Amino acid sequence: DTAVSQTPKYLVTQMGNDKSIKCEQNLGHDTMYWYKQDSKKFLKIMFSYNNKELIINETVPNRFSPKSPDKAHLNLHINSLELGDSAVYFCASSQDLGGRSPLHFGNGTRLTVT
């Protein structure tokens, strides 16, 4: 029973294409996130959603558009992919937005843009 699951695990695509990554959590958490981990393993927050509402958008290009159909799902759509978008994208969830509950992470989606 995977708590936070994201698909696909690997994504290889060409520049200019549009792609989506899906994420689902079965923990009953209110808050979900997208993080980007670059080649140096640095983990940076992209978006945060609380009860389907966008809370944080950390200066992410508008080619990236998150969508939360319900509080158990947070998808990430990326338009016009660029080489610099290559990274591992992690979905995560937490009990609430208060920051006092730990994040639960999915296994990541390794995106390679050629």
Added chain:
Amino acid sequence: SQELEQSPQSLIVQEGKNLTINCTSSKTLYGLYWYKQKYGEGLIFLMMLQKGGEEKSHEKITAKLDEKKQQSSLHITASQPSHAGIYLCGADRGVTNAGKSTFGDGTTLTVKP
């Protein structure tokens, strides 16, 4: 500059040896988390520290938060190959920065059998 700095960036130890990883914040922390990441997997939550001077242990891993709540250390006793991975510290920045959990840049641990 990053809000959380970890040291060392990488560590290679012989199985059975003890080791310490440090995490230093440029700002006072409301709380600090430690996570472990294995290659190709997500981050696994290890421990959360919220009070100055707090210390927690899980199996052979002990984490401490200093009194000023700006530095934390993670100590592994009698390391095993199963401890290998990337260790990241993450910060709780309080309610005003809720949802903006920030992370250190990780410490890669290799344990040689």
